[in-house]
Amino acid sequence: MKIAIIGGGIAGSSLYYMLKKRGHEVKVLDPRIRRIFPSLIHSMLLKGKDVYLAKKSLEFYREFNVATKEFPSVTIGRVDDSVVESWREVGVEVKEEYVPWLSAKGLVARGGDRLVYVKRLIDSVPVIRERASIAQRGNKVDVTINDKSLEAEVYVLATGPWNHLLFPVNTKSYYCWASLVLNENSLFDQTFVYDYEKGFYSRPFLGVGMRLSIVGDGKTVVASPGTKVKVNPLEVIDKAKERLGKLYHVYTSGEFCEGTPDMRPAYGRLLDNLYYIGGLNGYGAEVGPGVASLLVEMILEGKEDREYLLDRFNGIKDFDLGKEPHEL
Structure with missing residues (x-):
């Protein structure tokens, strides 16, 4: 079968490898105008069936040799027992412990969190670096590149x-962002922290014990891709300081994400020859390959x-x- 995937992010790249493995002829269209961060969070500390999507994603990363690096995590705040049991x-190994360097009791988890080097996955996929146009004709679509028809039996919309x-x-579409901070404890570059009491997360920057980490969970800002969006880093950093101590802002960066009404992923058939995958809501590295x-x-x-x-x-x-x- 000839399949054309419009969009070569985490979802599109995962589809490419899965469909190629099954013997199909697959093309990926992506103009490569979106910034791809070297690593993103892969966590199984989600809720409901999303936990099992995250597990399927991890199985995909392992099958196709996508590099990951595992770290322990600490979750602070009330989490339902049923959610912990699903982890x-x-x-995932989970134990409630007092964590001295956080001055708090939390759920210490091992085997649940890692950085996944998604840029290596995305860069490994051959793409046609052009913009695609979609035109509906009855209950099907025609897809063109530079006014030339792209022939395929199936098209997949995967542009986030x-x-x-x-x-x-x-x-x-909305802007999702986080800040790189300098801190006084190298453990923050070797541990994930999910703090539902203070309302922030902290993740390793490189995971080598530097005094740098990334903090996030600021407000989402609805905006079209490419729009210049101004955010206030102190919205998150001031909350994180209450738990982590002294933090020094280095820079704030982000990208545009796609949100659904229930902030959970979605897929489906739109027309006879057009399918959809998306709504990854800022956690594409966790659930993208699973979806x-x-x-x-x-x-x-x-x-x-x-x-x-x-x-x-x-x-x-x-x-x-x-x-x-991530905000349970």
């Missing part, structure tokens, strides 16, 4: 925050997981973006 079911600009889907595996099953076998189907948003005319899924 244990996917192999650009999805709703290319085709009418019930999602919004891609669901879409592969839909395209090739007709299977559906209704919990993640895009049509669950039918009838919703407008919505406000909620919290990202």
Whole structure:
């Protein structure tokens, strides 16, 4: 089967390798105008079925030799016992402990968190570096590049925050951001911290014991991709200081993400020859390959997981973006 994937981010790149493995002819279109960060968080400390999507994503990274680096994590704040049990079911070791360097009691987890070097995955996929145009013709679409038709039996819309600009889907684009900070404890570059009491997260910067880490969980800002967005880093840093002590702002950076009405991922069939994957809501490294595996099953076998189907948003005319899924 000839399959064209429009968008070569985490979801599109995962689809490329899964479909190639099954013997299909796959092309990926991506103008490469989006900045790709070297590493992102992969965590299984999510909730509901997202935990199992994260597990499938980790299996994908291991199968296709995408580099990861594992770290312990500390979760501070009340977490439902059922959520903790789901973490244990996917192999995470969790114990409640007092953590002296945080001056707090928390859930210390091992095997649940890592950095995944997504840029290496994305850069490894051959792409046609052009913008695609989509035109609906009845219950199908035509896709063109530079006014020339791109021939395929199946097209997949996987452009993240650009999805709703290319085709009418019930999602919004927003700016997600975090700050690099200098601190006084090298453990912050070797540990994930999820603090639901103070309202921030901290993740390793390089994971080599430097006194640098990344803190985030500021407010989402609804905006079109490419828009200049101004944020206040102190919104997060001041909260993190209450737990982590002295922090010195180095710089703040971000990119545009795609949000759904329930801030969970989505996939589905839009037209006879057009499929969708997206709504990764800032946690694409955790669940992107897992959702891609669901879409592969839909395209090739007709299977559906209704919990993640895009049509669950039918009838919703407008919505406000909620919290990202790391915020339990």
